[in-house]
Amino acid sequence: MRYLPKSPADRESMLKAIGVRSVDDLFAFIPAEYRLERDLKVPRQMAESEIVDWFRERSRENGDGYASFLGAGAYSHYRPVVIDALISRGEFLTAYTPYQAEVSQGTLQSIFEFQTMICELTGMEVANASMYDGSTAAAEAVMMAARLTGRRSVVIARSVHPEYREVLATYAFHQGMPLSTIGFADTGRVDIRALEKAITEDTACVLIQSPNFFGTIEDVAAIADVVHKRGAKLVVSIAEAVSLGIVEPPREADIIAMEAQSFGVPLGFGGPYCGVIATREQFVRQMPGRLVGQTTDRNGKRGFVLTLATREQHIRREKATSNICTNQALVALMVNIFMTIYGKIGLRELAKQNLAKTVYAAKSFGKHGKLLFSGAPRFNEFVIQTTEDPKAINSRGLGHKIVGGLPLKKFYPELRNASLWCCTEMTTRSSIDTAVGLVAESERSQRTTDEESAVQEVGR
């Protein structure tokens, strides 16, 4: 096998050194009835060229070459090539968690820079690196709030990503944490009156998302007031990190749970992504996940180490703030490099282009379909309601190499034929125009069929 650095002679001499006759002797300790005496039924050993060909085939079957309007928690942004050039260096790619600081300063310093940039972007004081993804980051943030407040129940806005809510439900259920959900107003924003009612003495925290699942930017300050008045914590989830380039961060939040995929991480059919939790200094000891801190070596030289490990499972076991061990470090490095490339000015310009494309698209779609939630500012997503089932429109779109917006019926039946569309700097005007054309055509044909039936009515 080409990955194994041993010749038959090597194996022989090693067996001799150990003092056994054959390698089977090394497995003799295992009860015979459990030893597998046959080959595993997996595909035969393949040549590298065959492996590449097989996956090329799979890649071709996987929507290669479509213009997509999908967002909903996974965003298509341009990935500067420098990212892969750097993370592919074996020294980053094939290193373990930096427990041994003297030979891990590269990883450690880059995480320290990551933590700093996340703090700057979110307006928080400390950030970890990293959680599995935005959904588990949100769930862990909620657990953290429960530890901070000693309260048990949670209020969730219905405008939080539906799958994030499902994950929280899974995590919270067995902890016996009661969850209540509050709806959204016509603006698409959290229904503040409902929120006020929902918060009780036992409410540990309120979880909202901004920009929310519909792309609408929440009035975080107003929500924070309500939440804090009742002594609860406000947890804000951010799924589209690029919004931070031009949308004021939720500084009033107590904990921010973020999905950083937008920052240079491939869509990759849903993962690996990069969850992050950011919060205030005073809460750091209840924070889950890894933290890198600055210190000095014996000669007073600056260096970095993993710190506050007493929060973690390998020290505290069942009393740990979380069971997380392996995280998303290399993905956090992608995010780090992306933030470094765009930086202070570029990130704002990038966000501005997202905004411009979305304004153009929302306007154009609005001329034919019904644009929902127009009463509040949005970032790069919007909801369009059509007469026809969006699934039908989308399947026609595939013919034009267009992947339309996400039909919302599954998550929000009350919105009926609504779908969630996303535009980024990658979306071209021409693909927008094509997609708008499809919707326009659908509306036209729907209207005519209505008229026809109307005519028939009269006919009787």
Add this chain to the structure above:
Amino acid sequence: MRYLPKSPADRESMLKAIGVRSVDDLFAFIPAEYRLERDLKVPRQMAESEIVDWFRERSRENGDGYASFLGAGAYSHYRPVVIDALISRGEFLTAYTPYQAEVSQGTLQSIFEFQTMICELTGMEVANASMYDGSTAAAEAVMMAARLTGRRSVVIARSVHPEYREVLATYAFHQGMPLSTIGFADTGRVDIRALEKAITEDTACVLIQSPNFFGTIEDVAAIADVVHKRGAKLVVSIAEAVSLGIVEPPREADIIAMEAQSFGVPLGFGGPYCGVIATREQFVRQMPGRLVGQTTDRNGKRGFVLTLATREQHIRREKATSNICTNQALVALMVNIFMTIYGKIGLRELAKQNLAKTVYAAKSFGKHGKLLFSGAPRFNEFVIQTTEDPKAINSRGLGHKIVGGLPLKKFYPELRNASLWCCTEMTTRSSIDTAVGLVAESERSQRTTDEESAVQEVGR
């Protein structure tokens, strides 16, 4: 500009330090009438994403996705992914010629290994790293033979790659070196009798290629006898390096000029490739190009340095063995890694697969077209003569995503409708069968048209 690491403030403070008001002052020394006062008429500054898109377009226009039967000096072999993973490391990619040995041992040791493997493969005692390509390596080898013998004229086999011969003509012409060309026998091999006649007292060397342009393996021993009897040197060019896995190297040669592209170098529309010259120890001081030698440092530790530099232009100027300076080092590293991956056993197995595919293809084509030069052994190329112009057959092939063999009329009018086909481990049986089908069909249609005209004859 994103590649430039300066802020306006940096530039200001530097100008101040230098003591000039503006950067234009630094160009004031240049006569005003020559200073360009307008923008260059080149495309505007593009974003990275635009550059990638533009070249993607070009890539799509460039025969992506065809099964090709082209060889003729540029061969399609599988490139293990390890090659690009390693040569992309900045320490290899962005280093200069290893003049400063203490910070260049990586490049130097790898070249030393390259030289060793080339010697093992060619049966020569010394090898350089590297020449521009196989054609210039051949030309430089011929110049080298002239220096070694003090003779002026050169005999070239017509079965040497036509473009190699053109290059030699260019190089030799202004050195006043008379060239004579000798033909090939029905076997496709060098016409030995003609060769004997062609060699004179003034013949510095004879240049042959094996496997030659038709894929035929020359009887190098026999040729060497003839050549050496007359005190001339034998220079053997090798264009298909993979042949060395299973074909005996031309050990009787005095100088081997090789194109190593087959060893892991992309086809890349003709370059960059990797020329190599290998020869006997006694001739080393007349050798062009770079050589790495082993030595020790002040503590007796093994190390490597560029050596025998007194042959080179930067020391000897007009008396140098060649004017070559920048060579193909990174490509030589690809070749080095490829040789290391396949190694002693794999390279033979690889060559054997090339042989098997070619035997299958030659047999199948031979059933319909006429297989030329069947009298001598061949490696992975063969010549098929068809009734119809191969250009016509090939253009039909494109419709089936097949790029047919190289029509030879341009280089060898006397072979009329012949074309040169190549099979490697990348050639699939099904693409061979498809291509054979095209030839079969062509022959059938030709025959029928012949018959028809015959019928008409009778009809009169």
Add this chain to the structure above:
Amino acid sequence: MKHVTQKATRHVNQNEGLIFEKSSPGKGAWRLPPLDVPDVDAAELLGSSERKDLGQLPEVSEIEIIRHFTRLSTWNYAIDLGMYPLGSCTMKYNPRVNEVVSRLEGLANGHPYQPEKISQGALRIMKTLSDCLIEITGMDDITLQPAAGAQGELTGLLMVRAYHESKGAPRKKILIPDSAHGTNPATAAMVGYAVENLKSNANGMVDVAALSAQMNEQVAALMLTNPNTLGVFEQEIHKIADLMHSKGGLLYMDGANMNALVGKVRPGDFGVDVMHLNLHKTFSTPHGGGGPGSGPVAIKKILRPFLPTPIVVTKSDGTLGFDYDRPQSVGRVRAFYGNFGMFVRALAYTLANGPDGLRQTTEDAVLNANYIRKGLEGVYDLPYSTPTMHEVVFSDKLQLKKGVKTMDIAKRLIDYGFHPYTTAFPLIVPGALMIEPTESESKEEMDLFIEAMRAIAEEVEQDPEMVLQAPHSTRVSRLDETAAARKPVLRWKPSQSH
């Protein structure tokens, strides 16, 4: 350094500050294409939600970024540089072809919500990998959703809990051997179970007598690592499984050590009901400085109704799709379908090996561990002499006499050109040296490792102080972790000078 080592030397290495220290206004590494739609006024659109300033984000050029991270990278040790004998972490070779195929356009750019019709490639990969892993573990079904081993444990215990609930009550306790990894108890707690410790016997294995004493209807499951963290195969595993099942409990296996079993033994065959795999260990996906990983959970039929949603199913028309309609499911443990990119790599690894390669891999892993055990026995204390599988655990007992602890030996190993072994656990071995070479090490590299460990043992006798001061060859010496934790500095601040 007293001992000259053949393994490493010192060489000039670039310094590099924090990226913020390189920033200056007007530099940049970005450029956007011209806008093909009308520009907009952010203030007007966003009002008070408009962000005006991005604070301390850096402004640097592309070459500075390349140099910054290239220089940083040279400060790391990595598998690509040499042996990485971290016990329990299975630091094996990460094949480069895995990286290539995972970056193919259609796979790297596939959106999780794109129509199933144009997702058949990704679904086929998930299906094929699932089939391989089910066959390798000998289980009945699997979920690929968990993002890492710890989340696999969570998912597994959630299914255990759902199973017991379906039978009436969730039960109260999880039994966990004292040799277990920290994530096991941490996970049990997250699922609302009490953790009950299980003592190991003199051979470092589960004390079956103690187990039968502790096992009762309150116990939901036993979380067992097999081979355990001493690298010892639980020989009485059949008894253990029977014992659990006889009292209606389930057997959870932490599969972190599957690298000792693949192709030789199948947990499904020895009574395991639920287990997780670490694709970033056994199946060669890169650790990347701490992640990403992937922790699929394989199960027996009885747990199938409780699998997280969605699951991949073959539809009537032969195409693949997701099934979300799973009334008894424990629900989702993360958004979308898991760390898909790791599925691609793990499958590429499996295809590159085939049945013969996988078996040979396991045999070499065990061979290597035993070779190291042989080479260091006597020089370092071996607390448990039970046969070694994929890793071996020594203790610093002998060196402690000179005041040298396992961490000191580990640091000294760095001077010899190696990454240290694991020092943090198993807790049943005070001062543990937990060594896992994996199959990826050549005899040559391991001989150098043994030579280094023996040399250090000598140094401990002759010059313990030097070992206590190690490492001596790194760009930074030992760092003050206490100070770091006392007054945490967790981010750079403009004021701060370096």
Add this chain to the structure above:
Amino acid sequence: MKHVTQKATRHVNQNEGLIFEKSSPGKGAWRLPPLDVPDVDAAELLGSSERKDLGQLPEVSEIEIIRHFTRLSTWNYAIDLGMYPLGSCTMKYNPRVNEVVSRLEGLANGHPYQPEKISQGALRIMKTLSDCLIEITGMDDITLQPAAGAQGELTGLLMVRAYHESKGAPRKKILIPDSAHGTNPATAAMVGYAVENLKSNANGMVDVAALSAQMNEQVAALMLTNPNTLGVFEQEIHKIADLMHSKGGLLYMDGANMNALVGKVRPGDFGVDVMHLNLHKTFSTPHGGGGPGSGPVAIKKILRPFLPTPIVVTKSDGTLGFDYDRPQSVGRVRAFYGNFGMFVRALAYTLANGPDGLRQTTEDAVLNANYIRKGLEGVYDLPYSTPTMHEVVFSDKLQLKKGVKTMDIAKRLIDYGFHPYTTAFPLIVPGALMIEPTESESKEEMDLFIEAMRAIAEEVEQDPEMVLQAPHSTRVSRLDETAAARKPVLRWKPSQSH
């Protein structure tokens, strides 16, 4: 080291033997797909031509190969690690996007003989790059065929010769200033011309009086580097050009130093008839440890008939194609069309810059050189005070008093974390320190360089011996080049032990 430098430290670094020392029978890193055609008997097919054995080729596994070359790579200095101030070599940043686009399937796998119909992408790239380079140089036409600068010189002089022959006689001599790079005379010799040396004047420029004395009908051309190798612009270039033309001679410009002119001055505008470019210098294609390069030759109309074959032409139907029918052509200088992969990179660089970027690049390159000159003036002897363009040349005159030569200072620079400058030429400056920062260096990096050079100058005064023994921080100390050349060991042999 006396002086502490902020630039570099020492760090542990892996040793690694020769790959042959790792080889053992039965290891391998390759695997072929199953053969889909009948297997063959090589002996039967090839007879006596069959090769039985591949001698000492290694047998090693994939991970050993990854480690071997990764370890070796860490022994190299590189642009990605820091400033690489080699004079005349223009070691600038090599953008990563260039590497990405040059590896796109259709470009990387295009066969040089595939039909023009399916080669339009490659032809378009060649055409677009040609147009850009013609505009940048201000010339009339260009060939991209030469593989590097030296071959560009060869091609250029071949055209010069063909031109003169077309006018009756090839002429006999090429005039070359004593400051020229070694390839200039070496090339002239290869084209069968006698080389006549041209003295520089007190300002390091062409002595126009001397030139007019030496210029006559025997002289085919003057090979001039402008700016010359002192980094000085030939201010009297117009006189020089007129002088050459007045006697029917041609002006060849060595364009290695175009990084000082792009977007600011065009050689075509100041009388140059033929010139080469080094795409691996001015246009950012990576040096790769010595190559590959690319040396396009730009010409004035009068030389067009003599361009090498083939040339790219636009056909009547608007598509692009190759024209081979060039009766007066000098012929081919290499097979196929040149180092195409470098064309892709050079064009990507040009598109990334645009007119504004190219100009700014040149301005920064000149700014940097002048900044270094200012920083080191007085500390090192500046033989020519003429204004500096892209590079500055000092001499070791002051340090020589202490017996320290330019090469010693260069070696000591390594300890300070820099690659040395060029020491080998120009010959008109004995003991030259030839420094070219390029535009890619930040002020910060150059301040460190100036600081290091000043520190070394002090060390020369206080402790010359230490400088003579440098470098002190590298894995190997100074190597014995004399021994290497006396008894050359140019390959590994089995016998040889290390």
